[in-house]
Amino acid sequence: MKILATILAPAFALAACQPVQDNPEEGDATPAIDSTASAPDNAAAADKIDVPQSLVGEYRVAGIDGKELDIPVGFALSITDTEIHDGQGCGARHWRYAYEKGVLETKRFLMHEDNAANCPIFRRTREWIALGEAIDAATGAERTRANGIELSGNGRSVTLFSQ
Template sequence: MLRPLCLCSALLLLAACDRTQPAPALPEAAETADMQQADGPADAPVTLAGEWRVAGLDGEEFDEAYGIALSADDSEIWWEPRCAAQAVRYRIDANRFESVPPPAPPTAEAGTGADAAVAVCAIGLPERLPEVMAAIRAADRIERTPQNGVRLSGRGHSLTLFGQ
């Protein structure tokens, strides 16, 4: 007699555990529109500040035996080491990207003399780094990719970057 009672209790407990959560409500129309926008490109970034890896160059995947990493702050993007002099100053306004000429070097008349000379190191550059820097200089547009990368493009060139 005890056995049927235990069996009934066990079945009741299993039935209670098997309750499934109700299906979530369908999103409202405004939420659906937000979700659709999230699938497409997001707004252009306001700065490139951070660490980046080159993922694409001129519409092709950057698939070399080596990678190229770039660093940036709110006004300049560069390849390390800084002494290699591989940098581009930039400005972003909405989805417009503009490379900015570097400041003029100090002159002797300014009282800075030879002490103000910038040290340049003799280091081998990655083979395609000049193409990467040229694509940055040529860019006049910036946008976020659907994969949350950043694409610079203009004057027949493009560069895709992913955050590191």
């Protein structure tokens, strides 16, 4: 019995490493996007290796427009099947998006401007403003060599890492 277990254990371990086939038609909640939408400006950039199948997740913002984000307070994004959120309450921004095969379309649909003077100071920095502008401009998404996701387009970019 021990011999059989010794022989089968590596086989099971190798089987677990095999890729799983996804069926994109099952439960696909991604809205249809304009087939004439342009690909990201830097689609051929050497540091991009793959197109993520989905953007859904919780992310920290690691960079904006190719520059590492180096500020005392970090920025986070929550991405659902159809929306991107950069927080709740005062100054929070929300976008609706469509994403398919690397092509991304975003449309800002809500911004809480409840007494903007009382919003946290980080909600009024140039980095926070640049983050919103870069998401507004994004036309594509690609995975980076460091396993991050870069939203980019129209000369702007946002680099995200899973939390």
